[in-house]
Amino acid sequence: MDSSTDNDQQLAKDNELIQAQTHVYNHIFTFISSMSLKCAVQLGIPDIIHNNHGQPITLSGLVNALSLPPTKTAFVYRLMRILVHSGYFATQKIDENQEEEGFLLTSSSRLLLKDSKNTFSSIVLTVVDPVLVTPFFSLSDWFQGINGSTTSFEAAHGMGFWSFLEQHPEYSKTFNDAMANDSRLMIMSSVIVKEGKEVFENLKTLVDVGGGDGTSAKAIAEAFPHLKCLVLDLPHVVADHLSKSATETSFTGGATLRPERVVAPPASSDDDCVKILKRCREAIPLREGGGKVILIEIVMEDKDYNMKLQKQEADDDERTELQLYFDMMMMTTFDGKERNEKEWEKLFIESGFSDYKITPVSGFRSLIEVYP
Numbered sequence: 001m002d003s004s005t006d007n008d009q010q011l012a013k014d015n016e017l018i019q020a021q022t023h024v025y026n027h028i029f030t031f032i033s034s035m036s037l038k039c040a041v042q043l044g045i046p047d048i049i050h051n052n053h054g055q056p057i058t059l060s061g062l063v064n065a066l067s068l069p070p071t072k073t074a075f076v077y078r079l080m081r082i083l084v085h086s087g088y089f090a091t092q093k094i095d096e097n098q099e100e101e102g103f104l105l106t107s108s109s110r111l112l113l114k115d116s117k118n119t120f121s122s123i124v125l126t127v128v129d130p131v132l133v134t135p136f137f138s139l140s141d142w143f144q145g146i147n148g149s150t151t152s153f154e155a156a157h158g159m160g161f162w163s164f165l166e167q168h169p170e171y172s173k174t175f176n177d178a179m180a181n182d183s184r185l186m187i188m189s190s191v192i193v194k195e196g197k198e199v200f201e202n203l204k205t206l207v208d209v210g211g212g213d214g215t216s217a218k219a220i221a222e223a224f225p226h227l228k229c230l231v232l233d234l235p236h237v238v239a240d241h242l243s244k245s246a247t248e249t250s251f252t253g254g255a256t257l258r259p260e261r262v263v264a265p266p267a268s269s270d271d272d273c274v275k276i277l278k279r280c281r282e283a284i285p286l287r288e289g290g291g292k293v294i295l296i297e298i299v300m301e302d303k304d305y306n307m308k309l310q311k312q313e314a315d316d317d318e319r320t321e322l323q324l325y326f327d328m329m330m331m332t333t334f335d336g337k338e339r340n341e342k343e344w345e346k347l348f349i350e351s352g353f354s355d356y357k358i359t360p361v362s363g364f365r366s367l368i369e370v371y372p
Contacts, residue, residue, distance in 0.1 A: 036082050038128040041121050045080075046112040049089070049105050056092045056102025088112075111185075118185040126178040127329075131157075131164070131171055135332050142332075153333045161333050180215035186296065186365065199294060199359070199367055200224045206294075207232055209280065269335060270347060277351035281372050287354070293370040298323050299358055300340040319364045326364075344368065 040046065048065045049057050057065070059080070063073050080103060083089050088109045091101040111120040126132070135152040142152040149155035157164055165172040200206070200220060207230045208217040217229035277293065284291035300323055323338060330336040339347070341358060348356050348370050359367040 033082070033086055034128050036079060037086070037088065038124055039079065040083055040088070041112055041124045044114070045089075046105060046109045046121075047114055049103055049109070050113055056094060056104050058094060058100060058102045062103060119181055120185070122174055122177040122181055126171075126174050129171070129174075131168075132329070132333060139332065151332060151335045183216040184219050199369060200227060202290070203227050205230070207283075209233075209276075270350075273347050274350050277347060277353070277370070281352050284372060287371045291372050293353075295368040295370070296361075296365055297344075297368060298326055298338040298364060299344060299360070299366045299368070300327065300338050322364050 043066055045062070045066070048062060051065075052061075059073060059077055060070075062080070063070065063076050066076070068076065080089060084091055084103070087106055090104045090106050092104055094100045094102050110116070111118065112124065113119055114121050132153075135156040138147065138155050139152050141147050142149060142155050147155035151160065153164075154160050159167070165175060201224060203224070204226075205228050206217070206220065208214070208220075209232050214229075214231040217231050221227055221229045280293045284293065301320055327338040330338055344358075345356065353370050353372055355371045357369045357371075359369075361367050
């Protein structure tokens with residue numbers, strides 16, 4: 001073997017080492033992307049650009065609209081530069097004869113407009129918050145059982161997530177708004193309406209178990225006007241809605257109903273899920289009578305995570321990564337998990353159901369029909 005071959009092999013090893021270093025650095029600094037996005041939402045940058053009537057806004061114009069001193073201009077530029085790179089904003093020349101560029105919204109940043117019906121701004125503020133981020137700092141301690149807590153969230157805050165919401169009403173409101181906005185966008189999207197047409201169009205009554213403020217039920221009723229929807233949740237959750245009349249959606253507090261249809265919520269453990277699904281099965285008629293449980297949930301993809309698929313499409317890769325993020329959040333915060341199809345099937349069988357159907361929709365989620 002000559003020296004040139006040795007040099008080529010060493011060069012290949014060095015390149016592999018540099019690529020590995022870049023890969024590690026990219027993941028180490030991922031938090032900067034989410035924190036930068038949160039900063040933009042808190043400053044109201046998407047709304048400022050939106051209020052420029054569809055025209056690109058210059059950097060100086062953005063700084064002025066933010067009521068920031070001119071000394072911050074270079075820093076705002078650096079913030080916008082990373083957000084443009086991430087696809088949240090776009091740039092366009094102000095004038096064909098000039099070099100100056102301005103900033104425009106993209107489809108992603110339009111989701112962050114605070115006054116939009118489908119705003120995701122509350123979701124950004126909820127997730128990228130010390131309440132949910134802090135538990136990850138003690139994750140290794142939790143794995144080693146050092147703190148003896150059920151979840152890393154409990155170790156960080158001294159109580160479970162739901163108890164935390166009860167004692168912190170301001171964050172609870174932000175969290176509930178975030179969940180409502182997520183449900184509204186998910187249900188009202190044309191994808192859900194199109195893919196879910198066969199799921200919902202033949203129903204007469206639907207009960208949203210654990211439906212909170214009724215956002216999902218209202219969105220379904222709006223998409224399928226013939227459907228009468230009932231929201232079932234704990235009395236204190238629906239208390240503010242009981243006195244409000246609605247032709248398409250009504251509320252009730254309690255623990256058990258016997259409706260034609262039931263939408264089951266997620267639960268923290270398999271045992272909890274089985275209990276809820278059993279109660280749902282008891283509440284609905286037989287399959288011959290049209291009874292079924294409907295879930296809109298993540299179905300994890302079965303892949304060999306020891307080897308990244310070489311020909312995996314970019315959107316598939318992003319969807320899989322998001323599902324993995326959700327699973328880690330479920331583990332850290334709720335003592336729960338996201339499930340693959342085999343795990344869902346196991347739950348359905350243990351709950352006494354005979355069959356199920358999974359329809360992938362809405363990006364990373366699926367519609368699941370479960371039959372008694």
